[in-house]
Amino acid sequence: MTTGAGSRDTDGLKGAREHRVRTGGVELCVAELGDPSRPTVVLVHGYPDSKEVWTEVARRLVDDGDFHVVLYDVRGHGGSTAPKPLRGGFTLEKLTDDFVAVIDAVSPDGPVHVVGHDWGSVQSWEFVTVQRTEGRIASFTSISGPSLDHFGHWIKKRVARPTPRRVGQLLGQGAKSWYVYLLHTPALPELAWRGPLGKRWPKILERVERVPAGDYPTSSLPRDAAHGAWLYRDNVRARLRRPRADAYAHAPVQLIMASGDVFLSERLYDDLGLWVPRLVRRTLPARHWVPRTRPDQVAAWVSEFVTANEGGAAPREHMATGKYADRFGGQLVLVTGAAGGIGRATAFAFAEAGARVVAVDRDAEGAARTAELARLIGAPDAWGETVDVSDEQAMEKLAEKVTREYGVVDVLVNNAGIGLSGPFLDSSTADWKEVLDVNLWGVIHGCRLFGRQMAERGQGGHIVNMASAAAFQPSRALPAYGTSKAAVLMLSECLRAELAGQDIGVSAICPGIVNTGITSTARFTGVDAEEEKRRRKRSSRLYGLRNYPPEKVADAVLRAVAENRAVVPVTPEARGARLLSRFAPKALRAIARLEPPL
Amino acid sequence: MTARGTTELPAGLRGFRDVQALAYACAETVAAQLRPGVTEREAARMQRLWLRERGVRDWFHLPFAWFGDRTAFVDFRVPLQFFPTNRALEPGMPFILDMAPVHRGFTADIGYSGCLGLNPVHDKLLADLEAHRELILREVRERRPLREIYEDVDRLMVRQGYANRHRAYPFGVVAHKVDRVKERRLSPHFLGFGARSLKGLASDVLHGHRDGWSPLWSPHKFFDHPPRQGLWAVEPHLGFRGTGAKFEEILVVTDSKDPEESAFWLDDDLPHVRRWAEERTAA
Incomplete structure (x- = not known):
């Protein structure tokens, strides 16, 4: 089911084998790079993005790491079709269905290594903590996107026993989440994205986030961003109100934290050790869009983590123990x-x-x-x-x-x-x-x-x-x-x-x-x-x-x-x-x- | 780096060599019994019991055991911290056993470094101690002042990238004299040191001070003189980022004019010397 190469903005993904995967009423646009016999790394993009956010990282993972790299547009984004109706079509359960369909198609035999950024990381947390993917995921690298369940527990803990410090943490993250509240208003976000915001977004990214100009963001941005608002509306309230109690990771997790992220507080990850038995922490002095601003470092850490966790749950041979x-x-x-x-x-x-x-x-x-x-x-x-x-x-x-x-x-x-x-x-x-x-x-x-x-x-x-x-x-x-x-x-x-x-x-x-x-x-x-x-x-x-x-x-x-x-x-x-x-x-x-x- | 054969040794030296060999045998036996979870106190007790069973009644100092970063004396401020604690051994941890038994009136003072399982840093430190053993013997034979030798040892450590940890010992000594001790029925000890040995050392300090020498080997001005003849327990101690290693053994200094005879290690058949020889043949 391969469509012609370069059907959309795939300049950054030269040589990618693009094909489509049908699942749950939508068609997902999947791109593959590198030798399929090598370890598979699946890159999941965030909001408002499409798989092209990964071009720089993907290229390095193929060239330097010699991995089999798979990218796909999340439903409603980029080259993938949107569910009908939109409401209720973006729940984490459905996103997990999509992910399973993709890995069934690209790596039916071996487990895959998942890398998620922003909402890609939020949904990957779901992938790596639900039963049905156990054994299918060899490792997970989370970049700037917490698990909604962990987040829900984080809030509950702080509300239940509000010490001054905890209240401060709550208010701090609460202020950083301003855009989440806006995205819950009906119709307005869609209007803004399809109108002036969509037009100005590349400039805003360049100026505020210091994302280098180029072939990103792609022309599908207004549509991606309008559809993606449903990611928030379908999941955030539900999960924060009733977080799952069993959201334990069944694969090793590498957490890459951008210390200059204006949307996420570093404190969110304080309790992560409770949920992830094998956790490696990384800190990057950068803002939110690290796959665009720090592709070398992201690719290097992903390569190292994938290599260390290839071949089952081999313990890491050497992990530096210094303070930093x-x-x-x-x-x-x-x-x-x-x-x-x-x-x-x-x-x-x-x-x-x-x-x-x-x-x-x-x-x-x-x-x-x-x-x-x-x-x-x-x-x-x-x-x-x-x-x-x-x-x-x-x-x-x-x-x-x-x-x-x-x-x-x-x-x-x-x-x-x-x-x-x-x-x-x-x-x-x-x-x-x-x-x-x-x-x-x-x-x-x-x-x-x-x-x-x-x-x-x-x-x-x-x-x-x-x-x-x-x-x-x-x-x-x-x-x-x-x-x-x-x-x-x-x-x-x-x-x-x-x-x-x-x-x-x-x-x-x-x-x-x-x-x-x-x-x-x-x-x-x-x-x-x-x-x-x-x-x-x-x-x-x-x-x-x-x-x-x-x-x-x-x-x-x-x-x-x-x-x-x-x-x-x-x-x-x-x-x-x-x-x-x-x-x-x-x-x-x-x-x-x-x-x-x- | 020659120790002389058994036959050449006068009876007195043979006594010292035997007790040093006994102490090293104890260290090797105890080291072989160390398991994860064994504490420093237990290791010190094991050494004491082993030597008591073999007739040791008096001590220059009671056995010490240091585990983990205590081998490098990290954050040691008061001498009490040298005493064994309840720290438990873990896989990969370095350890040092240090004991000074008196047997039939002869004193030994030895230090044995090892590690539980693999520890490349410790192996490197131990290998690099060889240069210090050679340096000390060479310069003592050249009759260089103790202070200069001390500084040269210090410089070699800095060049190797290590910290001088014998500086943490009482008076910062890299060596001290040992002597015969009269055997008595009672052998009291004071803060871990045998009272009779301390008495001998103190009287040496007193008499030596009059003649301008000391039984302790420190970097101070007072030590600007060549080594005094006698038996010196030499203990260079290297430290590197929370890992320490040392050896301690007796150097014999005589008044002979022949350089070979003027100073020599009492015994070359010791665990660390054998280890270096094995490494050389392997390489």
């Missing part, structure tokens, strides 16, 4: 200066969170060692690269190699830095050049090369620049170092403003006095070699006595990325200096005159 595993799992993180100190600790912290790590350093052995240990503690993969960050050409080569072999960097940590201490009048231009080349130009090269790649990919990212408490605490002992770090701080702030529109965050970390190797390699100007050696030893000893561990700075780096913080002072002295720089700069100037006890 939901946020950084599988992401590509590049850290410079990763052979020791804060850089190494940061690489390890990301590795524990399940990120893939590129450890860059001048010291080849140290970088390789960091990569080796990173693999042991949770990084699915890690590489050591030997590069001097101040060498522009070497950095360009690195950027090219990383993109070619490992992919686009999701998080860049410009950490490499060197110390230089001594009076300004005793510092040569060569001294200055050395410090600025590493501390400032290294950061500039990193931001320029990898930041551009992030911007070109257009799927967000984060840059962390290691500044210093010396960026706002002047000192007679650190003119060159402080200058370089102040420049890094300002660069980070400017870049943050520039890249904010592209969802690329920029953070500056100001650690303070941390027990690392920087003191043992620092240079001291204006003194002879013997005295320099003595001062190195002495400062190392003082830093050792202070003994603030680099691991705590690494934690601050991960937190800064997860929360997209702008400037993060870490040690108490760094926090204090920052506070003083705002309210009592004179005090800082007085401190700056003190001779350090070296």
